[in-house]
Amino acid sequence: IYYDYTTSLPDVVQIADHYFVDYQVAMLWKAMMHTSCTSATSCALIYNLALANEGSMKFPDMKWFTKDVTMDHVWTAFVICSLFEDCHQCQCVLEVNQHLNQSDANHDEGKLVSVIVVDGVVVSRPCCSIPNCWVHLHSPHDRFCHVHAAYLNQCAIKGCTQPVVSGGLTCDIPVHQESEALHTLRGRSRFRLHEHLEHSHAIHGHLANMQIGAEEDEGDDADATQAIGEEVYDVEKKSGRKKRLCAQFTRNYTHCEELIVAPCGIIHARETMHNAEGVASVAVLLKHTKAPAKQRPTHVFFDNNCRLALHVKDDPFFQDIRLSVDIFHFKCKHSKQDTFCQENCNPATFLELKTDTGEWYFNSSACEQTNSWFGNFNPITRGMKPVKFDFFLDEMILC
Secondary structure (H helix, E strand, O other), X not given: OOEOOOOOOOOEEEEEOOEEEEHHHHHHHHHHHHHHOOOHHHHHHHHHHHHOOHHHHXXXXXXXXXXXXXXXXXHHHHHHHHHHHHHHHHOOOEOOOOOOOOOOOOOOOOOOOOEEEXXXXXXXXXXXXXXXXXXXXXXXXXXXXXXOHHHHHEOOEOOOOOEOOOOOOOOOOHHHHHHHHHHHHHOOHHHHHHHHHHHHHHHOOOOOOOOOOOOOOOOOOOOOOOOOOOEXXXXXXXXXXXXXXXXXXXXXXXXXEEEEEOOOOOEEEEEEEOOOOOHHHHHHHHHHHOOOHHHOOOEEEEOOHHHHHHHOOOOHHHOOXXXXXXXXXXXXXXXXXXXXXXXXOOHHHOHHHEOOOOOEOOOOOHHHHHHHHHHHHHHHHOOOOHHHHHHHHHHHHHO
């Protein structure tokens, strides 16, 4: 038994073999993450520079001991303190093995209100480059999971199944190798600075738009959705015309986090969207999180509700749920010529959403406002594995 809820929270927490930290210091790290989106690496650096006392600096560096606080120490303290708080509030006993392992945190939701707002925010983590693959990566730096590891020997150009050449990411087709060479060049600072210069000239009208892929062959799918981590290249064909190639040279990332937020700003649910923020995925999220009839809202605000309404028109789950577009997006991003949207998803259609004086009862932009805070965690989560990713975001929401 690591912690018994009948006692008060401890003054000292063990975060590794031979390492102990004051509980208040651990809570300071957690507060820094929550209030200013400080990474674990920065928390450790700030402690080493500003808070470490002279006594701790006198310890000799050994194979199994270092005098500096590390990123792993901060993350372990974060997990342990979060579990302490949860056990203390739920009045349960915390049992751990000798080597501390991170685990998912499950928390009960509060009572839901009748109106909810749904929206996505770009907070992502590495994932398998195969669309809609949920298998966890062995390392955040991997391009594919162990199930799809064979794709490492296949050309990185989308649609090409030829084997890669030794030491490369593409096959022996010249235009594919040109795309890989351009990908390598793009990673160099001089190339990026040149792109910035060209972009500046284009803004002032001195040069035409010189972005790669600005012109397109007729018949090419110019409107195709580009996946996260996918790169697009235009290569010259023998006929002198350009051909568009899509490639996956680097690791892939999840698309976004879909949030269900109450008008007061309380986050009720969160779901990772792997490949896109599709209306089918949003429908599944709502049915999964609001399954009991008594928890179903009477209204759902979503910026793409006109498409969601068409998708679920024959679904009995949504029979008593009214779907309207939030006021901000309805005014600026939905066409007046879309008669279905105007007649079925206009929030003004639902009189119960307004007061007698014409004011709105509910804040339909609650998600947009929450996203401005929640999106700040994206730089911290970009290299996390799924378990730490979910645990961290859940704790940030509950803080």
